[in-house]
Amino acid sequence: MKLLAEPRPDADSGPNGLRSPPITAADVGLLLLRLSVGLILAGHGAQKLFGLFGGDGLTATGKGFAALGYRPGEFFAGLAGTSELLGGLGLAAGLLTPLAAAALIGVMINAMALSAPKGLWGQSGGLEYPLCIAVVALAVAAIGPGRLALDRPFVWRDGGWACAAVALGAGGIGAAITLAL
Secondary structure (H helix, E strand, O other): OOOEOOOOOOOEEOOOOOEEOOOOHHHHHHHHHHHHHHHHHHHHHHHHHHOHHHOOHHHHHHHHHHHOOOOOHHHHHHHHHHHHHHHHHHHHHOOOHHHHHHHHHHHHHHHHHHHHHHOOOHHHOOOHHHHHHHHHHHHHHHHOOOOOOOOOOEHHHHOOHHHHHHHHHHHHHHHHHHHHO
């Protein structure tokens, strides 16, 4: 399996004869999307795991998870926090983007399962927020992280159906296993 990508055909030659692709508005837009969503989710994970940014930390979050039916609560709080932290950082950096998206999609499917009975809108505790996060993560996997990403040298830099399938499939399987336990 080939991991490194071929040079882009639309790339300009740089000073050393190396091909350097031009940065486009779409690349900057994807960077802004990845940074905002990824760093917010990473912060959310840090709240659960370490009590940062006004979070409760792992022990208290674990009690909350146990009250929601996730037992042992501390394990599932740690799993959700780690998925949000690492998935968010990966999405923000554009690193291993399909796997980062899968981690976020898995957590958000679980959040949607809890909030679906409350309807769509967030003010009633509905699934609006986790649905949007999951769709953004899936869209970034499908589109690719853009040229301003650490995935730039790899074949999955441009996204595609396979990257979207990995993100949705792995996230869905992870969520299904978690919900079944």
